[in-house]
Amino acid sequence: MPKGYLILTEAIHDQEGMETYGEASRPSMIEFGGVPLIVDTNVEVLEGEWHGNRTVIVEFESVEKTHEWYRSESYAAARPLRQAAADCHVVIASGWVPRTGRT
Numbered sequence: 305m306p307k308g309y310l311i312l313t314e315a316i317h318d319q320e321g322m323e324t325y326g327e328a329s330r331p332s333m334i335e336f337g338g339v340p341l342i343v344d345t346n347v348e349v350l351e352g353e354w355h356g357n358r359t360v361i362v363e364f365e366s367v368e369k370t371h372e373w374y375r376s377e378s379y380a381a382a383r384p385l386r387q388a389a390a391d392c393h394v395v396i397a398s399g400w401v402p403r404t405g406r407t
Contacts, residue, residue, distance in 0.1 A: 307363055307399035308370030310338070313356040314390040321389030328382035336373035338362045355393050363399075370396050 316322050333340075342361040347354060364370040373379055374396070386392060 305366050306401045307365060308367035309341075309397045309399060310360075310362040310364070310370050310374065311395050311397060312358075312360040313354065313393045314358045314360065314386075315356040315392070316358055316390040318389035321385060325382055325385035325389055328385055329379060332373060332376060332378035332382065333362065335378055336364065336369055336376065338364050338370075338373060356391070358390075367396060367398050 314322070340360065340362050342359060344360075345358045347359050362370075364373060
Protein backbone atom coordinates (compact mmCIF):
# COMPACT_ATOMS: atom_id res chain seq x y z
CA MET A 305 0.00 0.00 0.00
CA PRO A 306 1.47 3.37 -0.99
CA LYS A 307 2.11 6.07 1.55
CA GLY A 308 -0.08 9.16 1.62
CA TYR A 309 1.29 12.69 1.42
CA LEU A 310 -0.40 15.91 2.45
CA ILE A 311 1.10 18.81 0.48
CA LEU A 312 0.38 22.39 1.45
CA THR A 313 1.53 25.61 -0.16
CA GLU A 314 0.86 28.49 2.19
CA ALA A 315 0.80 32.24 1.63
CA ILE A 316 1.15 33.22 5.28
CA HIS A 317 -0.19 36.62 6.31
CA ASP A 318 -0.29 36.01 10.08
CA GLN A 319 2.87 34.31 11.36
CA GLU A 320 1.69 34.27 14.98
CA GLY A 321 -1.55 32.65 13.87
CA MET A 322 0.39 29.97 11.97
CA GLU A 323 2.46 29.24 15.06
CA THR A 324 -0.78 28.82 17.03
CA TYR A 325 -2.04 26.49 14.29
CA GLY A 326 1.17 24.45 14.47
CA GLU A 327 0.75 23.91 18.21
CA ALA A 328 -2.94 23.06 17.80
CA SER A 329 -2.43 20.62 14.91
CA ARG A 330 0.63 18.77 16.25
CA PRO A 331 -1.24 16.40 18.65
CA SER A 332 -3.66 15.27 15.92
CA MET A 333 -0.83 14.74 13.46
CA ILE A 334 0.99 12.57 15.99
CA GLU A 335 -2.24 10.69 16.74
CA PHE A 336 -2.59 9.73 13.06
CA GLY A 337 1.10 9.00 12.50
CA GLY A 338 1.88 12.03 10.37
CA VAL A 339 5.57 12.78 9.86
CA PRO A 340 6.54 16.23 8.52
CA LEU A 341 9.11 15.71 5.77
CA ILE A 342 9.43 19.24 4.44
CA VAL A 343 8.72 22.65 5.94
CA ASP A 344 10.46 25.08 3.60
CA THR A 345 10.20 28.83 3.14
CA ASN A 346 12.72 28.88 0.33
CA VAL A 347 11.72 26.43 -2.40
CA GLU A 348 13.49 26.89 -5.71
CA VAL A 349 10.99 27.29 -8.53
CA LEU A 350 12.50 26.05 -11.77
CA GLU A 351 9.45 26.37 -13.99
CA GLY A 352 6.01 27.94 -13.73
CA GLU A 353 4.40 29.65 -10.76
CA TRP A 354 4.45 28.41 -7.17
CA HIS A 355 1.85 29.46 -4.65
CA GLY A 356 2.78 30.86 -1.26
CA ASN A 357 5.85 31.46 0.83
CA ARG A 358 5.97 28.11 2.64
CA THR A 359 5.67 24.53 1.44
CA VAL A 360 4.87 21.66 3.80
CA ILE A 361 4.83 17.93 3.03
CA VAL A 362 3.59 15.46 5.65
CA GLU A 363 3.85 11.69 5.20
CA PHE A 364 1.21 9.25 6.47
CA GLU A 365 1.18 5.46 6.27
CA SER A 366 -1.49 5.56 3.53
CA VAL A 367 -3.77 7.85 1.57
CA GLU A 368 -6.64 6.57 3.69
CA LYS A 369 -4.84 7.55 6.90
CA THR A 370 -4.16 11.00 5.42
CA HIS A 371 -7.89 11.44 4.75
CA GLU A 372 -8.75 10.15 8.23
CA TRP A 373 -6.47 12.76 9.80
CA TYR A 374 -7.74 15.63 7.65
CA ARG A 375 -11.37 14.76 8.44
CA SER A 376 -10.78 13.92 12.12
CA GLU A 377 -12.41 15.70 15.04
CA SER A 378 -8.98 16.23 16.57
CA TYR A 379 -7.83 18.21 13.50
CA ALA A 380 -11.15 20.01 12.98
CA ALA A 381 -10.38 22.57 15.69
CA ALA A 382 -6.96 23.40 14.23
CA ARG A 383 -7.91 23.74 10.55
CA PRO A 384 -9.72 27.12 10.91
CA LEU A 385 -6.61 28.57 12.58
CA ARG A 386 -4.54 27.77 9.46
CA GLN A 387 -7.26 29.04 7.16
CA ALA A 388 -7.38 32.35 9.07
CA ALA A 389 -3.59 32.79 9.07
CA ALA A 390 -2.78 31.84 5.47
CA ASP A 391 -4.17 31.31 2.01
CA CYS A 392 -3.44 27.65 1.34
CA HIS A 393 -3.53 25.10 -1.40
CA VAL A 394 -3.87 21.60 0.07
CA VAL A 395 -3.67 18.30 -1.80
CA ILE A 396 -3.32 14.64 -0.89
CA ALA A 397 -1.05 12.54 -3.10
CA SER A 398 -0.34 8.85 -3.23
CA GLY A 399 3.24 7.64 -2.97
CA TRP A 400 4.73 5.84 -5.94
CA VAL A 401 5.08 2.10 -5.76
CA PRO A 402 7.30 0.63 -8.48
CA ARG A 403 5.90 -2.26 -10.46
CA THR A 404 7.68 -5.53 -9.96
CA GLY A 405 8.01 -8.51 -12.24
CA ARG A 406 8.65 -6.58 -15.44
CA THR A 407 9.69 -8.69 -18.37
